[in-house]
Amino acid sequence: MSAKQPVVGIIGMGDMGRMYAKRLKAGGINTIYVCDKPGSYDSLVKEFEGTGIIPLENGHYVSRLSDFIIYSVEAAALTSVVREYGPSTKVGSVVAGQTSVKAPEKEAFEKWLPRDVGITSVHSLHGPTVTTEGQPLIIIHHRGPESNVRMVEDIFRSFKSRYVHLSYEEHDMVTANTQAVTHAAFLSMGTAWRNSSSYPWETARYVSGVEVVKVNITLRIYAAKWHVYAGLALLNPSAQSQIQQYSRSVTELFKLMVENRKEELENRVWESREKVFGWSKLQEPSSSASSPSSSSSASTITSDLKENGEIGKGRDPILLSEDILDQFSLGNKPSTREKESPNSHLSLLAMVDCWAKLGIRPYEHLAVAGTPVFMLWIGVAEYLFRSPTLLSSAIQAALSDRIHRPDDVEFVVAARGWSECVSFGNFDLYKKRFEETSNFFSPRFEEATKLGGRMIKAIQDMQAGKPTAGQPNVQ
Numbered sequence: 303m304s305a306k307q308p309v310v311g312i313i314g315m316g317d318m319g320r321m322y323a324k325r326l327k328a329g330g331i332n333t334i335y336v337c338d339k340p341g342s343y344d345s346l347v348k349e350f351e352g353t354g355i356i357p358l359e360n361g362h363y364v365s366r367l368s369d370f371i372i373y374s375v376e377a378a379a380l381t382s383v384v385r386e387y388g389p390s391t392k393v394g395s396v397v398a399g400q401t402s403v404k405a406p407e408k409e410a411f412e413k414w415l416p417r418d419v420g421i422t423s424v425h426s427l428h429g430p431t432v433t434t435e436g437q438p439l440i441i442i443h444h445r446g447p448e449s450n451v452r453m454v455e456d457i458f459r460s461f462k463s464r465y466v467h468l469s470y471e472e473h474d475m476v477t478a479n480t481q482a483v484t485h486a487a488f489l490s491m492g493t494a495w496r497n498s499s500s501y502p503w504e505t506a507r508y509v510s511g512v513e514v515v516k517v518n519i520t521l522r523i524y525a526a527k528w529h530v531y532a533g534l535a536l537l538n539p540s541a542q543s544q545i546q547q548y549s550r551s552v553t554e555l556f557k558l559m560v561e562n563r564k565e566e567l568e569n570r571v572w573e574s575r576e577k578v579f580g581w582s583k584l585q586e587p588s589s590s591a592s593s594p595s596s597s598s599s600a601s602t603i604t605s606d607l608k609e610n611g612e613i614g615k616g617r618d619p620i621l622l623s624e625d626i627l628d629q630f631s632l633g634n635k636p637s638t639r640e641k642e643s644p645n646s647h648l649s650l651l652a653m654v655d656c657w658a659k660l661g662i663r664p665y666e667h668l669a670v671a672g673t674p675v676f677m678l679w680i681g682v683a684e685y686l687f688r689s690p691t692l693l694s695s696a697i698q699a700a701l702s703d704r705i706h707r708p709d710d711v712e713f714v715v716a717a718r719g720w721s722e723c724v725s726f727g728n729f730d731l732y733k734k735r736f737e738e739t740s741n742f743f744s745p746r747f748e749e750a751t752k753l754g755g756r757m758i759k760a761i762q763d764m765q766a767g768k769p770t771a772g773q774p775n776v777q
C-alpha cells in the first residue's frame with residue numbers, strides 16, 4: 303500500500319477480529335488498533351506484544367484514532383456496541399461491520415454513527431480458520447464517497463479474496479439463501495444423531511462417501527460459536543420463512559414415505575430435480591456438463607443481481623468423488639456389503655424440494671456469494687440427484703427401507719424443532735438447543751475440525767484443478 307495508508311481499527315477481538323488483525327498486519331497495514339471488552343485489555347496487550355498490533359482499552363479509543371473501523375462483535379450485541387462507541391468515530395472515517403446479518407447493522411450504523419462518517423461494510427464469507435484466498439469478501443457501499451470503496455479494496459488486497467459488491471438488502475437475501483437453510487439442515491442432522499444417542503462415525507451407515515460430508519460439516523458447525531448461527535437465523539429477515547420451508551419439506555416428504563404414496567413422492571422428487579438442476583426425468587447429465595440450468599422462475603435476488611451483472615455467469619458442477627471423501631471419514635470404512643444399505647437421504651430430498659419451493663438457484667448463489675459449507679452441501683445434493691439410479695434407489699429406500707427409518711423420524715423431529723426455535727426468535731433458547739448437541743459431539747471437535755478443513759481444501763483444490771495434497775486448510 304502507499305505511504306499514506308489508512309489506520310485500521312478493529313472492535314471485537316474474537317475469532318474473526320483476531321484473524322483480520324493478523325492477516326492485515328501480515329499484508330502490510332502499518333497501524334492497526336484493536337480492542338475487545340475493557341476486561342480483556344491486559345490479556346490482549348500480552349498476546350499482541352511485539353506483533354505491531356496495538357490493543358487499546360475500549361472502542362472509544364479505537365474509533366477516534368482509526369480511518370477504517372471494523373466492528374467484529376456478536377450480531378445481537380452490535381447495536382449496543384455501536385450505540386456506545388459510534389459517537390466517538392473519527393470525522394471523515396469509514397465504518398464497517400463483520401456481522402453475518404446486515405439488517406440490524408444497517409439500522410445501528412444509520413442511527414448511531416455521526417453523519418460525517420462513511421459506511422462501507424464488509425463480510426468475509428468463511429470462518430476464521432479457512433484461507434481468505436479466493437473466498438468471497440462482500441463489500442457493501444452504503445454511504446459516503448465512492449473513493450471509500452477503493453480504500454476498502456486496497457486495505458484487503460493482501461487477502462486475495464474475491465470482492466463481491468452488494469447492497470445491504472441483497473446481502474441478507476443472498477446469505478439467507480446460501481446459509482440459513484444449509485445450517486438448518488446440518489443443525490438438524492446433529493440434533494437427530496444426538497437424540498438417538500448415536501455417534502455417526504460408529505455406524506457403518508455414515509462413514510463413507512457423501513455421508514462423510516454430512517458428518518464433518520455437522521461437527522464443524524457444532525464446534526463453532528452458537529451466536530454466529532443464531533444471529534443469521536434469528537435476525538436475517540428472510541431466514542425464518544426459509545427455515546420453516548425446509549422443515550415443511552422434510553415433514554411432507556416423510557409423510558409421503560410412511561403413507562407409501564409412491565407416485566406422489568416420485569413426482570415431487572423428480573420435479574424438484576428438474577426445477578433446481580434443470581435435468582429432465584431420467585436424464586443423466588454428462589460429467590463435463592457445465593452449470594445446471596436456471597430453467598424456471600428465479601428468485602428476486604437472482605434477477606436483481608443478474609441486472610447488476612453479478613450472476614448468470616454459471617458455474618461448473620461440483621462433482622464430488624467418493625474416493626476423495628472416503629479419505630476424510632471419522633470412522634472405519636465399512637465392508638462393501640455394509641456400505642450397500644440404501645439410504646432415503648431425507649435431508650437431501652428435502653433440501654432440493656425446499657430450494658425448488660423457494661425458487662432458490664443454488665449454483666447461481668454459490669457463484670456470487672457461496673461459503674465453503676454451502677459449496678459442499680450443493681456438492682452432496684448434486685451427487686445424489688445427478689444419477690437417476692442413485693436417486694431412484696433413495697426414493698425406493700424412502701418407501702420401503704426400515705434400517706434408516708428411525709434416523710428419519712429423529713431427523714423430522716429435529717428439523718421441526720429447529721424451525722420452531724427460530725420462529726420464537728429467542729437467543730437463549732437457540733443457545734440451549736445448540737449447546738445440548740454441541741456438548742454431545744465435543745470430544746471429537748479437534749479431530750473433526752482438522753479433518754473437515756482438509757476435506758474442504760481438497761475439494762476446493764479439486765475444483766480449481768490443483769492436485770489434492772490433502773494438507774490442512776488451517777492457519
Ligand SMILES: NC(=O)C1=CN([C@@H]2O[C@H](COP(=O)(O)OP(=O)(O)OC[C@H]3O[C@@H](n4cnc5c(N)ncnc54)[C@H](OP(=O)(O)O)[C@@H]3O)[C@@H](O)[C@H]2O)C=CC1
Nearest residue numbers: 314315316317318338339374375376377400401402428429
Ligand atoms: N466465526 C465465523 O465463522 C464468522 C463470523 N462472522 C461474524 O463476525 C462477528 C464476530 O464473530 P466471531 O469473531 O466469530 O465471534 P467471537 O465471539 O469470537 O468474537 C466477538 C468478540 O466481540 C467481543 N465484544 C463483545 N462486545 C464488545 C464490546 N463492547 N467491545 C469490544 N468487544 C466486544 C466479544 O467479547 P465476549 O466474548 O466477551 O462477548 C468477542 O471477543 C459476528 O458478527 C459473526 O456473525 C462473519 C463471518 C464468519
Ligand SMILES: O=C(O)C(=O)Cc1ccc(O)cc1
Nearest residue numbers: 402427428429481673674675
Ligand atoms: O460456511 C458457512 O456457512 C459457515 O458456517 C461459516 C460462516 C459462518 C458465518 C458467516 O458469516 C460466514 C461463514
